[in-house]
Amino acid sequence: MTDICEKCGLPKDLCVCEDIAREQQRVKIFVVKRRYGKLVTVIEGLDRKTITSLAKKLKGICASGGTIKNGRIELQGGHLETVKKCLDGGGYQVEVVK
Numbered sequence: 400m401t402d403i404c405e406k407c408g409l410p411k412d413l414c415v416c417e418d419i420a421r422e423q424q425r426v427k428i429f430v431v432k433r434r435y436g437k438l439v440t441v442i443e444g445l446d447r448k449t450i451t452s453l454a455k456k457l458k459g460i461c462a463s464g465g466t467i468k469n470g471r472i473e474l475q476g477g478h479l480e481t482v483k484k485c486l487d488g489g490g491y492q493v494e495v496v497k
């Protein structure tokens with residue numbers, strides 16, 4: 400019996416669903432205003448495997464604190480441009496949400 404992909408109905412060795420999913424993965428970044436007018440830069444849509452190391456890298460580049468919450472990175476401060484440049488350089492599909 401051949402394994403059939405549930406998504407496209409093709410045999411698993413012909414299926415490209417996973418490749419497409421990776422190419423279509425879009426990282427969204429946006430800035431939200433928290434209490435007392437504090438800005439937080441949110442990065443979402445990241446792979447769980449890379450989120451920890453990326454959070455560390457971004458905290459270093461932006462020289463600010465940050466946390467990982469619900470699968471997204473929250474950086475203290477408004478760092479839209481810096482984060483975008485860093486992710487662009489890493490080959491991510493980045494979308495800035497305003």
Ligand SMILES: [Zn+2]
Nearest residue numbers: 404407414416
């Ligand atoms: Zn498929």
